[in-house]
Amino acid sequence: xxxxxxxxxxxxxxxxxxxxxxxxxxxxxxxxxxxxxxxxxxxxxxxxxxxxxxxxxxxxxxxxxxxxxxxxxxxxxxxxxxxxxxxxxxxxxxxxxxxxxxxxxxxxxxxxxxxxxxxxxxxxxxxxxxxxxxxxxxxxxxxxxxxxxxxxxxxxxxxxxxxxxxxxxxxxxxxxxxxxxxxxxxxxxxxxxxxxxxxxxxxxxxxxxxxxxxxxxxxxxxxxxxxxxxxxxxxxxxxxxxxxxxxxxxxxxxxxxxxxxxxxxxxxxxxxxxxxxxxxxxxxxxxxxxxxxxxxxxxxxxxxxxxxxxxxxxxxxxxxxxxxxxxxxxxxxxxxxxxxxxxxxxxxxxxxxxxxxxxxxxxxxxxxxxxxxxxxxxxxxxxxxx
Amino acid sequence: xxxxxxxxxxxxxxxxxxxxxxxxxxxxxxxxxxxxxxxxxxxxxxxxxxxxxxxxxxxxxxxxxxxxxxxxxxxxxxxxxxxxxxxxxxxxxxxxxxxxxxxxxxxxxxxxxxxxxxxxxxxxxxxxxxxxxxxxxxxxxxxxxxxxxxxxxxxxxxxxxxxxxxxxxxxxxxxxxxxxxxxxxxxxxxxxxxxxxxxxxxxxxxxxxxxxxxxxxxxxxxxxxxxxxxxxxxxxxxxxxxxxxxxxxxxxxxxxxxxxxxxxxxxxxxxxxxxxxxxxxxxxxxxxxxxxxxxxxxxxxxxxxxxxxxxxxxxxxxxxxxxxxxxxxxxxxxxxxxxxxxxxxxxxxxxxxxxxxxxxxxxxxxxxxxxxxxxxxxxxxxxxxxxxxxxxxxxxxxxxxxxxxxxxxxxxxxxxxxxxxxxxxxxxxxxxxxxxxxxxxxxxxxxxxxxxxxxxxxxxxxxxxxxxxxxxxxxxxxxxxxxxxxxxxxxxxxxxxxxxxxxxxxxxxxxxxxxxxxxxxxxxxxxxxxxxxxxxxxxxxxxxxxxxxxxxxxxxxxxxxxxxxxxxxxxxx
Numbered sequence: 001x002x003x004x005x006x007x008x009x010x011x012x013x014x015x016x017x018x019x020x021x022x023x024x025x026x027x028x029x030x031x032x033x034x035x036x037x038x039x040x041x042x043x044x045x046x047x048x049x050x051x052x053x054x055x056x057x058x059x060x061x062x063x064x065x066x067x068x069x070x071x072x073x074x075x076x077x078x079x080x081x082x083x084x085x086x087x088x089x090x091x092x093x094x095x096x097x098x099x100x101x102x103x104x105x106x107x108x109x110x111x112x113x114x115x116x117x118x119x120x121x122x123x124x125x126x127x128x129x130x131x132x133x134x135x136x137x138x139x140x141x142x143x144x145x146x147x148x149x150x151x152x153x154x155x156x157x158x159x160x161x162x163x164x165x166x167x168x169x170x171x172x173x174x175x176x177x178x179x180x181x182x183x184x185x186x187x188x189x190x191x192x193x194x195x196x197x198x199x200x201x202x203x204x205x206x207x208x209x210x211x212x213x214x215x216x217x218x219x220x221x222x223x224x225x226x227x228x229x230x231x232x233x234x235x236x237x238x239x240x241x242x243x244x245x246x247x248x249x250x251x252x253x254x255x256x257x258x259x260x261x262x263x264x265x266x267x268x269x270x271x272x273x274x275x276x277x278x279x280x281x282x283x284x285x286x287x288x289x290x291x292x293x294x295x296x297x298x299x300x301x302x303x304x305x306x307x308x309x310x311x312x313x314x315x316x317x318x319x320x321x322x323x324x325x326x327x328x329x330x331x332x333x334x335x336x337x338x339x340x341x342x343x344x345x346x347x348x349x350x351x352x353x354x355x356x357x358x359x360x361x362x363x364x365x366x367x368x369x370x371x372x373x374x375x376x377x378x379x380x381x382x383x384x385x386x
Numbered sequence: 387x388x389x390x391x392x393x394x395x396x397x398x399x400x401x402x403x404x405x406x407x408x409x410x411x412x413x414x415x416x417x418x419x420x421x422x423x424x425x426x427x428x429x430x431x432x433x434x435x436x437x438x439x440x441x442x443x444x445x446x447x448x449x450x451x452x453x454x455x456x457x458x459x460x461x462x463x464x465x466x467x468x469x470x471x472x473x474x475x476x477x478x479x480x481x482x483x484x485x486x487x488x489x490x491x492x493x494x495x496x497x498x499x500x501x502x503x504x505x506x507x508x509x510x511x512x513x514x515x516x517x518x519x520x521x522x523x524x525x526x527x528x529x530x531x532x533x534x535x536x537x538x539x540x541x542x543x544x545x546x547x548x549x550x551x552x553x554x555x556x557x558x559x560x561x562x563x564x565x566x567x568x569x570x571x572x573x574x575x576x577x578x579x580x581x582x583x584x585x586x587x588x589x590x591x592x593x594x595x596x597x598x599x600x601x602x603x604x605x606x607x608x609x610x611x612x613x614x615x616x617x618x619x620x621x622x623x624x625x626x627x628x629x630x631x632x633x634x635x636x637x638x639x640x641x642x643x644x645x646x647x648x649x650x651x652x653x654x655x656x657x658x659x660x661x662x663x664x665x666x667x668x669x670x671x672x673x674x675x676x677x678x679x680x681x682x683x684x685x686x687x688x689x690x691x692x693x694x695x696x697x698x699x700x701x702x703x704x705x706x707x708x709x710x711x712x713x714x715x716x717x718x719x720x721x722x723x724x725x726x727x728x729x730x731x732x733x734x735x736x737x738x739x740x741x742x743x744x745x746x747x748x749x750x751x752x753x754x755x756x757x758x759x760x761x762x763x764x765x766x767x768x769x770x771x772x773x774x775x776x777x778x779x780x781x782x783x784x785x786x787x788x789x790x791x792x793x794x795x796x797x798x799x800x801x802x803x804x805x806x807x808x809x810x811x812x813x814x815x816x817x818x819x820x821x822x823x824x825x826x827x828x829x830x831x832x833x834x835x836x837x838x839x840x841x842x843x844x845x846x847x848x849x850x851x852x853x854x855x856x857x858x859x860x861x862x863x864x865x866x867x868x869x870x871x872x873x874x875x876x877x878x879x880x881x882x883x884x885x886x887x888x889x890x891x892x893x894x895x896x897x898x899x900x901x902x903x904x905x906x907x908x909x910x911x912x913x914x915x916x917x918x919x920x921x922x923x924x925x926x927x928x929x930x931x932x933x934x935x936x937x938x939x940x941x942x943x944x945x946x947x948x949x950x951x952x953x954x955x956x957x958x959x
Contacts, residue, residue: 016694018732023782024651024761028790037788068651068761070695297765301650 003048006081014071015039021065021075026305030322031058035065035075042078050085057083057093058317061183061310062269067301083185092184099314100186103193107175108141109314118171120150126157129168129204135160135237136206136229137169138220140213141176142345148352149345153212155380156234162383163246167210173200177211179219179270184311198224210237212376214271214344215309221275233271235343238379239280242287249382253290263291263378264337266328266351267303268344281343284375288382294335304328306354308346325354333360333370340372348374391422391516394450395508396441398432398457400487407491409501413456416505420512424448433463438470445474452515456484456508477520479883479943484511506956513955514948521883521942526922528614528873529633533558535606535813538566539585539856540848540863541638542592547867548636549597553874556630557592557600558620564589564600566640567849570664572671574856575713576744584856609635609816610906612923613843614879634843634870637827638863639813641804641849644692644700651762652691652800657778660763660798662691663710670717675797677776682725682796685718686780687711688760689731693803693853702824704803704853708735711801712745715753728754728793730782738855758785766794804853817841818904826852837866843879845869884943885924886931890916892938899930899939 007013015036022028022036033055041048050056056079065075086092102111118126120143129136137160143153160167178193201209201224208230211217221231241247253259263285271277278300285293298304307317307324329351332340340355342348352372355361360370395417399405410428418426425444429437432455444450453476455467460483468478486504494500530553534545537559545557563569571581592598601620607627608619616632643664646654654660659677661669669675675682689711693704708731715727734755736742749755759782766777780793806825814821820840822828827850830838837845847866848859873879886907888899895915899908907923908930910916917938919930931941940946 016732017785018690019758019783019785020761022785022790023758025790028783034783034788036783036785064761067697070690070697072696302653302762302764 003042003050003082003085004046006078007042010074010077010081012039012042012073012078014073015043016071018070020068020070024064024068026062026064026324027058027060027307027317030319030324031055031317033058035059035079039073039075039078048082050082051089051091053082055318056086057096057311057315058319059310060269060305060307060312062305063274064269064305067273080183080185083183084187085185087185093315095314095316096184096311099311100181100184100189103176103178103181104189108145109176109180110141110145112145115172117144117174118169120144120153121157122154124154124157125161127168129170129206130173131168133166133168133204133206135165135167135208135210136201136204137167138177138201138209138211138216139169139174140211140216140345142349143212144174146345146349149212149348149374151380152345152348152374152376155374155376156212156238158383158386159238159241159247159376159379163241165241168204170200170204177216177219179215179223180309180311180313182219182223183309194224198226201226201229208232208237210234212345214268214275214277215346218270218274233275233277233280233343235271235281235284235375236277238376239283242284247379247383249287249289250384251289254288254378254381255290260290260292261339262294262335262337263339263341264294264296264332264335265299265341265343265375266296266306266332266347267300268342268347269303269305269309271343272300272303281341281375284379285341288378291378294337296331296335298331304331306347306350308344308350313346313349323350323354325350326358329354329358329360329370329372333364336368338368338371339378340370341375341378342372343375345374348372389451391452392424392448392450393420393422393452393454393512393515394441394444394448395420395423395426395454395512396432396437396456397426397428397486397508398437398455399428399430400457400491401431404457404487404491407494407497407500408486408504409497412501413486413504413508417454417456417508417512420509422452422516423512424450432457433466438466441467442470442474445471445476451476451480452518453481454484454508454511454515455481456486456504456511458487459485459489478523479521480515480518482511482515482518484508510952510955513951517945517948517951519942523883524881524921525878526614526881528877528879529616529631530874530877531555531630531632532634532636532870532874533606533616533618533620533630533632534636534638536566536638536640536848536850537561537564537600537602538638538640538848539568539588540640540850540859541566541636542588543860543863544636544638544847544867544870545598546588546591546595547864548870548874549595551867551871551875553597553633553871555598556618556620556632557598558604558606559600559602560605562602564592564602567643568856570667572667573713573717575709576738576740578713578716606813606816614873615922616843633874634845635817636845636847636866636870637813637817637819637839637850638847638866639807639810639850641853642807644698644802644805646691646800646802648698649691652688652760653763653778654800657763657765657776657798659776659778659796660800662800662802663707663714664802666714666799670714670721673721675718675721677796680796681722684726684728684795685715685722685797685799686793686795687715687727687729687799687801688780689729689801690759691800691802692805694732700803700805700824702853703735705735706853706855707801707803709738709741709744709855711799712736712748712753714799716744716748716751719748719751719753726754727752728756728795730756730758730760730780732757732759738857756784756786758783758791763798804849807850810850817844819844822852824852826850837862837869843870843873881922882924882926884926884941885921886919886926886928886939886941888917888919889938889940890914892936893917894936894938896935898933898935902929902933904929
């Protein structure tokens with residue numbers, strides 16, 4: 001295994017071993033993963049024995065380390081690079097292999113049939129982007145196939161239609177964006193996706209590309225080189241529509257006249273930390289009648305990762321028992337919120353699981369429950385009965 | 387024109403620097419064949435005393451009236467050779483250099499081709515040399531007085547030295563008090579000396595000095611003129627404007643404190659018990675560290691906040707935080723002997739006199755140093771521990787243990803660094819003062835001319851040039867004063883001779899030279915409607931000469947004839 005070249009390629013020499021990366025790493029507190037120490041090894045030892053570091057698969061690619069590094073070293077990129085070497089030698093967790101194979105064969109990590117990709121639409125009117133449109137809506141694999149997340153996509157379609165936007169989707173031709181593929185170290189497959197998806201997206205001629213998932217947003221915006229196309233997360237687009245007065249949420253609270261509920265918001269890592277979109281999701285929540293936005297102590301730049309990124313949706317990591325999502329839902333409950341709002345399909349799934357496992361969906365002493373909802377589901381409520 | 391050119395050419399070996407790559411003997415032989423050349427030699431080191439002696443001897447014995455030295459960059463030794471020529475009566479502007487080191491031997495490997503290039507460079511300079519004209523060395527008188535901008539410790543020390551030397555000084559201070567940032571401090575490191583006792587007598591002396599005029603609530607709003615004769619416009623908050631004549635200007639405008647809101651992960655502004663080191667100075671001055679009436683049981687210091695940090699664009703070390711943290715932790719140990727005091731650091735830098743000893747003392751007193759900087763701060767879950775204070779958790783890694791840590795503290799001090807002032811561009815634009823990439827004013831040479839700037843007669847003192855502690859600031863202030871005293875005491879300043887001159891017969895008075903000049907040297911004579919160039923302001927850049935549509939302006943020592951002769955020698959057959 002050649003790790004030496006990586007030291008130069010990633011400019012690890014900039015590292016001053018300050019410890020802010022491992023210090024801020026949410027996973028380092030529950031497994032032996034220590035990226036600071038790994039960088040040190042790369043700097044002073046000629047080679048790193050990658051196979052001995054099973055914990056490389058623990059990283060969620062939340063990029064807190066990258067955000068904190070005072071020397072512009074990108075610690076998480078080292079993990080991605082080392083994973084790449086494991087991928088090359090085939091030494092990867094079986095579930096990761098299955099996800100990658102699913103993407104290669106069917107264009108989605110769940111290995112679901114490509115022809116079922118548009119089934120989520122369920123009779124609704126969604127234009128085909130191939131006919132030409134201003135806004136291309138990239139639905140994403142999880143919202144397209146996962147029953148829990150499909151309503152998020154439907155709610156966005158309803159909202160964009162209500163605002164009179166000219167938009168469309170790629171239907172069954174849409175494929176995985178590859179954001180997690182790159183982070184799992186499968187560079188070859190990622191490059192193939194960038195080429196194929198990039199060509200298809202450009203051929204539509206849309207001026208804007210909107211995504212359900214912050215993960216898709218991240219790679220389209222930062223890694224695809226779609227220079228002429230403005231890549232947006234749905235929270236940015238919906239906040240803009242609210243600002244322009246194109247959405248009518250009425251004056252009645254979404255839970256009925258005079259009923260307010262405390263809602264707290266969890267910043268997804270790929271939306272907040274990595275793309276600095278903090279205000280738009282909050283602006284949407286504050287525009288919804290009946291919502292009282294309350295903040296967790298750890299918000300915005302200090303949001304706690306839900307452990308769903310970087311391929312972790314398909315690999316448990318080395319510490320199955322302690323989950324960051326468990327900790328996070330308790331933090332949400334402590335605010336007194338009844339609803340934990342999210343803006344990411346992965347966060348929606350991991351946090352909802354955690355709420356159930358931790359029993360927070362059952363009434364506490366004060367008769368209060370915690371429910372995880374995507375912001376789009378709240379917007380859907382605000383738009384009233386269809 | 388006077389007698390025929392008699393040119394001497396001197397090819398330097400520069401040890402092996404040139405001779406290893408360029409066949410210097412061959413170049414010398416070649417030079418001897420060029421028109422006007424009467425003597426051509428090569429020598430091991432032309433800049434050595436015997437080397438200079440060779441040139442002087444030839445000037446005297448062979449009646450040379452032009453000299454070409456082919457050696458290093460003129461930036462290195464032109465003054466040396468011009469001085470040597472002048473000693474034996476040759477006008478120094480009759481000497482020209484060909485750079486065959488930096489521009490030839492150092493950058494080429496092929497000996498044959500490098501030698502050919504050296505010959506061409508020499509031929510080109512010889513062609514120019516034949517047309518060189520003697521120029522006059524000139525001086526102008528100096529206004530005996532100075533303006534010091536900034537009433538912090540740097541400005542006050544500089545003003546006092548100038549005033550003690552007998553020159554009137556205007557000390558211009560933006561705020562309504564003297565003392566600057568130092569006035570916000572409580573004690574100094576490494577002696578724990580009281581700042582009030584340090585600053586009080588100094589302010590007193592400045593205010594009572596008969597040569598110093600203190601202008602509070604005032605700013606410099608305009609600067610005209612040049613070294614020796616500046617006209618400085620000073621405006622106060624009542625918008626009253628005064629103009630002051632000044633021979634030199636010292637800039638001592640200080641720094642801004644890093645605003646830790648720009649590191650949101652540290653929770654400053656969110657948690658009242660996360661404070662900056664300057665706020666800590668205030669609390670230490672009051673001698674009260676209690677929070678909601680309770681003494682903190684755990685006090686933590688976080689180093690390098692806003693320094694050594696590319697994320698906020700400050701890549702430099704602020705040089706004082708390690709030591710002031712050692713000092714503050716010292717003071718906390720004294721005030722709260724029961725409390726735990728912990729410093730989180732990346733590297734501890736203690737380079738000043740007595741600094742390492744002071745750091746040793748802090749540790750001996752029980753201050754705990756933990757390697758690993760803090761990544762973020764949260765509210766402590768068990769926030770009310772019966773002492774009423776909102777504890778926070780410092781999240782980081784103890785890098786020596788290799789373990790992530792959650793460290794609880796009642797009071798957190800962020801060791802904020804220094805930044806160039808937010809309003810630095812105002813002064814930088816007014817004075818055309820360059821800044822380095824870190825935003826601070828740029829000295830002209832980091833080692834040999836640390837207080838001089840690109841603008842003659844303008845000097846730097848203190849943190850406006852870069853972060854420094856009080857001893858270094860004072861040393862630099864005294865250096866700036868000493869440098870400013872050179873023109874003030876001499877009473878005259880030399881001005882360059884390679885200036886642009888206008889041929890009034892040719893000038894059409896279009897004013898394009900006035901527009902293009904970055905130094906404000908040309909002005910239209912309203913009576914004759916022709917351009918006149920102030921030779922003291924002119925820096926010899928040549929912008930006006932190439933712009934002039936009537937070709938009425940010529941830049942002395944770089945005339946069109948001289949440059950075209952050089953070009954012909956290079957590209958002609």
